[in-house]
Amino acid sequence: MIRIVRSSAIYFAIVFAAGSLFGSIRVPFLVPRLGERYAELVESPLMFAVIVFSARYVVRRFDLTGKIGRSLAAGLAAAILLLAVEFTVVLALRGMMIGEFIAQRDPVAGTVYYIMVAIFAVMPAVFARSARG
Numbered sequence: 001m002i003r004i005v006r007s008s009a010i011y012f013a014i015v016f017a018a019g020s021l022f023g024s025i026r027v028p029f030l031v032p033r034l035g036e037r038y039a040e041l042v043e044s045p046l047m048f049a050v051i052v053f054s055a056r057y058v059v060r061r062f063d064l065t066g067k068i069g070r071s072l073a074a075g076l077a078a079a080i081l082l083l084a085v086e087f088t089v090v091l092a093l094r095g096m097m098i099g100e101f102i103a104q105r106d107p108v109a110g111t112v113y114y115i116m117v118a119i120f121a122v123m124p125a126v127f128a129r130s131a132r133g
Contacts, residue, residue, distance in 0.1 A: 004070055007062040007124070008077035014054040015047070015120060016082060022046055040109035047116055055123035064128045071128035072121075079121035 022043050030039035055075070058064065064071040087098050096104075105113070 003062050003064070004074045004077065007058045007064060007071075008074040008081065010061070011054055011058045011074060011124065012078040012081045014057070015050055015078070016085065018050040018054075019047060037106040037109045040106070041112060044112050044116060048119065051116070051120050051123050056127050059124055059127040064124060066128060068125050068128050072125040075121045075124040078124075079117055082117065082120065 026039045026043050030042060033039075034042065058074065059071055062074075064074065087101070091098065091101055094101075102110075
């Protein structure tokens with residue numbers, strides 16, 4: 001259980017830190033030039049790469065190879081933590097409620113975001129399964 005908690009916390013921290021860094025570049029530099037939708041879509045492949053590398057790191061670091069249930073639990077816990085932070089801290093800083101946030105999301109970029117959260121949740125299990133042997 002401790003291994004799942006630690007791995008999910010590290011996984012969350014790496015991806016959240018990268019997202020924060022990318023966001024600090026996206027908002028002031030890309031959004032004014034490209035608009036919100038395209039700026040978020042440009043960021044998505046970078047976030048995908050961070051998710052892949054951090055999931056691989058966590059699976060190896062916490063010896064989750066072949067432990068699909070544990071790695072899935074770690075990924076789901078990290079995704080829940082990500083959404084909890086997104087829907088509390090980040091929205092509080094923006095002065096928004098969850099309903100406003102969802103209503104204001106671009107339909108394309110918003111859909112891509114939620115797909116990325118789902119990928120984030122399952123990626124450790126993908127690496128745990130693929131590394132079995």
